[in-house]
Amino acid sequence: MSPAARPSFAIGTVKIRPGHAREMGLPITKLVTGAEVTLPVRVLHGRQDGPVVWLDAAIHGDEVVGVEVIRRVLATLSPRTLRGTLVALPIVNVHGFMSGDRYLPDRRDLNRSFPGSPRGSLAGRIAHLMMREVIDKCEVGIDLHTGSDRRTNLPQIRADLDDPRTRSLAEAFGAPVMLHAKLRDGSLRAAARERGATVLLFESGEAMRFDQWAIEAGVTGVLRVLAALDMIDPVADASPTQSLVSRRSGWVRAGRSGIVHLDATLGQRVEVGDRLGGLSDSFGKTLRLVRADRAGLVIGRTTAPLVNRGDALVHIADIEGAEPPGVPDHPDAAEAFDALDEIPVL
Known part of the structure; x- marks a missing residue:
């Protein structure tokens, strides 16, 4: 034309x-x-x-x-x-x-x-x-x-x-x-x-x-x-x-107020009960562990170091159907996800 x-x-x-x-x-x-x-x-x-x-x-x-x-x-x-x-x-x-x-x-x-x-x-x-x-x-x-x-x-x-x-x-x-x-x-x-x-x-x-x-x-x-x-x-x-396809997701929330140290990274696969991080006081005493309340894929997380009880910490999406091992390759984000793992406190 x-x-x-x-x-x-x-x-x-x-x-x-x-x-x-x-x-x-x-x-x-x-x-x-x-x-x-x-x-x-x-x-x-x-x-x-x-x-x-x-x-x-x-x-x-x-x-x-x-x-x-x-x-x-x-x-x-x-x-x-x-x-x-x-x-x-x-x-x-x-x-x-x-x-x-x-x-x-x-x-x-x-x-x-x-x-x-x-x-x-x-x-x-x-x-x-x-x-x-x-x-x-x-x-x-x-x-x-x-x-x-x-x-x-x-x-x-x-x-x-x-x-x-x-x-x-x-x-x-x-x-x-x-x-x-x-x-x-x-x-x-x-x-x-x-x-x-x-x-x-x-x-x-x-x-x-x-x-x-x-x-x-x-x-x-x-x-x-x-x-x-x-x-x-x-x-x-x-x-x-x-x-991957998800039809349901939810946030793991802080069980109490404190300083949050998250180990969970974007794109990580988790199972129920997996450790996602922990909450401590200002002297480093562990107040409570943060654990996954469902199996799925970490699609979001807080970057705030200080949290109050009930604050959203880690967003986990249920994955539809059979779950192949690992996360689909995503070259654009891979290095950044690895870098997030190295940050001790977010």
């Missing part, structure tokens, strides 16, 4: 011709100083027909891994060879990103504010803008996240694994594990699904950190999905590993 045969892509007040890329800012609001705040967007409108896909990051302002994932993905793509259209939003929660805060200035969680309203709260207005200008024009989306404050996550996809197309794209992403995750009211994933979009939520790494293994896993996974959608040619040496 010639470039002229494909219509331009309209977003905001801009139209992007086939074979071109464009950066813009969608107006959100003004600061008290009068400075305008805009939602940064980059559109790659390919010469040839194909799916319209969005990538977004930093819906929680302190989750910076996805920002770098999108930067690196865009650096590999050209609208002259892309089949379809890619809409990239590296920083959705602009206010939170500028202040290093998970939430908006009014303490609202943007990811509980979709689909939003043009006359609602700041969160609602941002959500509505994103739905109107981006989600409603796309058929597939990848929502990039990290663990919340002082938690780190194994690279993982959370999605509706009972939907055949969603599962197919989750498998194409090739994260070490994919979790069947219920939709949450107010989330981007739930609102986009209501509009007919297929959505993958990627979790990897820790807030306010550029964990290289988390970034590399995200970049490779996104490119695999774009290749599976035939938007780009297959990525060399990026064939997906077979993801």
Whole structure:
């Protein structure tokens, strides 16, 4: 198909011709100083027909891994060879990103504010803008996240694994594990699904950190999905590993307050009763051991050294079906997982 045969892509007040890329800012609001705040967007409108896909990051302002994932993905793509259209939003929660805060200035969680309203709260207005200008024009989306404050996550996809197309794209992403995750009211994933979009939520790494293994896993996974959608040619040496599947997970919590020393590492297989670490007082006296309450795979853990009774320590996912020995090879994260083992106190 010639470039002229494909219509331009309209977003905001801009139209992007086939074979071109464009950066813009969608107006959100003004600061008290009068400075305008805009939602940064980059559109790659390919010469040839194909799916319209969005990538977004930093819906929680302190989750910076996805920002770098999108930067690196865009650096590999050209609208002259892309089949379809890619809409990239590296920083959705602009206010939170500028202040290093998970939430908006009014303490609202943007990811509980979709689909939003043009006359609602700041969160609602941002959500509505994103739905109107981006989600409603796309058929597939990848929502990039990290663990919340002082938690780190194994690279993982959370999605509706009972939907055949969603599962197919989750498998194409090739994260070490994919979790069947219920939709949450107010989330981007739930609102986009209501509009007919297929959505993958990627979790990897820790807030306010550029964990290289988390970034590399995200970049490779996104490119695999774009290749599976035939938007780009297959990525060399990026064939997906077979993801483990989980439909249930839970956190092991602190039995009492103290200083936590965790031995459990991301990607580790555990059995019921396995030692995950211990809690001590300030003089080093052991107060209580931390043990696994289920068999499965460690997909998340706290990085906080001080914990109170009831705090979440280690996230373990039950693994569906027969469990092969070990964890699928994940070269992007292997060195980082080994390094975590060497840190005596987290």
